[in-house]
Amino acid sequence: MERWIETERLILREYVEADWKAIHEYASQEEILVYENWGPNSVADTKEFIQNALKLKEVVPRTSFELAIVLKEENRLIGGCGFRFDKQEAHKGNLGYIINPSYWRMGYAKEATNALIQFVASELSVKTIEATCDVLNLASQAVLKHCGFFRIRLINKHFEMKGRIRDTFVYEKNT
Template sequence: MTFPVLQTARLQLIEVQAEHAPAIFDVFSNTEVIKYYGMDPFKEVEQAEKMVGHFRTTYESKRGIRWAIVIEEDNRLVGTIGLNNLALGMKKAEIGFEIHPDFWRNGITSEALRAVLNYSFEELQLHRMGAVTFPANNASIGLLEKHGFQKEGELRNFLFQNNQSHDAFIFSLLHTEWNTN
């Protein structure tokens, strides 16, 4: 099973490998990155190594695909993006992403999202892409809406972080609504 590599104007979306663990740790140990992620920040690089293994296992079991977002110019991993809860038979998945704050607000996540959505709808033939966000995560909500996602509702006490439950918003984008422009 060959991992799908996606190419954009500035990025390569590639399989997350063991050598990416330090960069993954740099992203997931940053409190600003995981503020709305539904998990606590990493404390040790071993946590990133386990995450890399989890990404591989999830891909091999066809339950998800996680790409490393790599700046092609300098081969630097700046975040990840991927499909969670992938159900090929049901033609659906959920999108998830995170990026290091040094690369916020410069279109990288949007560029990666566009490539993954195109792959998901055109190659995998998915019919529905979902997304779950914290209600206060305005940046992710804006990015999802920019790409045509519609808010469907609120999930009460859906996420657990910092020893408390949090509500979440659920968004979706259907293949029939997807516009590659």
Template sequence: MTMFLETERLILRDFVADDWEQVHVYASDADLVKFMDWGPNSENATKDYIDTMIQSQQQTPRAVYEFAITLKENGFLIGGCGLHVEEHSQASLGYCLNRGFWGCGFASEAAYALCKVGFRELNVHRIFATCRPENIASAKVMEKIGMTKEGLLREHFYVKGKWQSSFLYSVLANEFR
């Protein structure tokens, strides 16, 4: 089943093979991915990611919903967002935008649309997300879409040569507006 979500200013759609170049623009940006547990990507890593996302679209039942974030006005790909359905009716939320489109509310718009799908169509009970404590912009996105800060996961994973901590946010189905 091909997925396509429309918001006021965005189209969220399944990735296609030709997306790799526009994804690579942000996935290879060292400043952009400094808070991520991946990247900066090589061209091959970005192509592998796109291939993996295309394969995940064929899962039955589908558990990984990774979408290209495109501008409704012209179809330009500005980032990616995803909802990963996990055990016990939970899903994890993530998003990443080309730096040229930061500060415009696009991440909040995309994340809210994914939460809506998660609760109303996928019937999950809880959606959660994490961000590095230094990533104030991402924390603001989570707060803007109605997530509650649950706490700090102290040095819970090792990536990019050091132990990383994360803020944990979530929203429950009965809290989502």
């Protein structure tokens, strides 16, 4: 995918090596990563993420799309989103997103998620998309519901993370 996905306010594009600084700005903030099973990142962690994203785009057939979310108006990377194909079912996959907290509550997560859904449905023939979410992450639940996902199950005591046992909601959307 060399072309970009464009919305009214955003561009979703492939990562480039220089993006690590903008990513690290949010990926190193412990207080915003309480619902994530990764982070806070060291500089090495963030640079490793970029290297992995660059490698994944070269895999044939492509099974993962890790994309930067760029605010058009400022030409500034404000987050990331991704889609990964399911290994067992060809027309299924999962997505995720993260936004720099300086840009929270502005609708960017919803806008990026809707654009990613449209792309994977129309360009990749994906029929079913899943997303998971910490049961305590109310903001992410709201984004998923707004984007047409339905909660299909709860995974109790899913895994241990950051000193607590996480329960996880699984959401699904058919395209």
